[in-house]
Amino acid sequence: MEAQRGHTNRRRFLLIAGLPLLTVGAGLTYLMWPEPGPRPEVRTDLEPLNRRLGPFLGELSDAHWLGYDIDDKGDDRSIPSPDSRIRVVGVAHLPAGGAAAITGRPDHAFAAAGAPSDLPAALKGYLPAAATWQHSPGFDAYANGRGAADQASDGIPSGRYLFDTARDLVHFDVLYLFT
Template sequence: MEAQPARTNRRRFLLIAGLPLLAVGGLTAYAAWPQPDPSKIRVRTDLKPLQSRFGTYVGELTEAHWLGYDIDESAGDRTIPSPDSRIRLVGVARLAAGGGAAIVRNAEYAFAPAAPPSELPAPLGQYLPADAAWQHSPRFDAHANRPQSGALPSGEYHIDEARDLVRFDLVYLYT
């Protein structure tokens, strides 16, 4: 009969000592898990995904360099996707000739010279002209960021009228 209390004490000890060790191991594995690194994501040049998302607002795109990735997912995730994913589209695209002027000169939007709020991820830096004359309009952002089928976009568009370039940094929330 005395073997039972010793077994119970041993189980209690293993439970008390084992749970913190498992928690520390889990936290260490989470901290060491690779996070998404936009600098290691392949620069895309396909136009169709961009044209379908915001082409109706900026016009025809003739060239693009951009990144698209889920900002909540680590690079090695192989799990069921979250019901709410946030996809970041960031890059620069060339508009058809005269496209930049057509957008900027629309008085409804009141474009004004403005520096973009943040740097683009490193792989995209080589596609931006150093002396670009960016213009921005919060009214145009509101117009172009209308809810789309299953997605709620947010972000900013900057236009270089002389070069017919659009610089975009957008997040699409899919719910």
Template sequence: MEAQPGRTNRRRFLLIAGLPLLAVGGLTTYAAWPEPNPDKVRVRTDLDPLKSRFGTYVGELTEAHWLGYDMDESPGDRTIPSPDSRIRLVGVARLAAGTAAAIVRNAEYAFTPTVPAAALPAPLEKYLPADAAWQHSPQYDAYVNRPQSDARPSGAYHLDEARDLVHFDLVYLYT
């Protein structure tokens, strides 16, 4: 049985027109799919999530640039999430005037000059002053990182008295 000329031309047209449309649709879907990679996510400036996590311990936050993402999720993960998730909050926030100095001068915490150990994700680097005089205290970290009802936080807080900044790099384990 021979193919009819009109039917062959229609199939050829659908093949030629349909494949590029499918490819464009697939690429658009891939490009729009959210990525957990911290270097490709949008820098957040909203204060409420930070205030609810540690605002009562560091005082009033007036400005922030930060990232929050699930550390265990990879770009290929499209399955049911793990029952245990580790959420990383990392960034820098401005405190009310004089707050950082008041915290650092509290003898109970024994702050010392330091350089934050963890590398900051690339999107946040421009918000961290290169000449900041960071102070750190393991006792203060322990005070702020007390277990919460839904998570166990861990991480470090570095304070700059002159600029009233707090640099935070935290992991919240939700079980």
């Protein structure tokens, strides 16, 4: 009888101690599991950026960017959407004095802005922490209108542009809608 009580106590202990450990282990596995969908690679090629953004930003250099379909789930079993939404997001250098030339135009009324939000993790290392960003909704409208007029076959753009005049940097986050 005493031996049976020892087995019962041990089982009770293992149940009480093991259940929280299993729960924590399952929770950590869930949190660490890779997200489904595409993992775009950071690109450095300039031709696609200069074709789309160059007409209103100038010749870009030293770019780090991503371009991907935000609706792509990464599985072959889903039905493709009739509309594609391609996000082009990144950072690039402008020609010397280019950021100051754009932000200095009074018709766009640039103002101080915070750091870019919703930045993909793969790009975080390419934006300087000490950058002083400037933004203008007026410039966004101008650039999106120029992009739509100049590049109608490349989708309808909707984007946001931030400039750092000290480093001649532009951060762009543009969504192209293809219908």
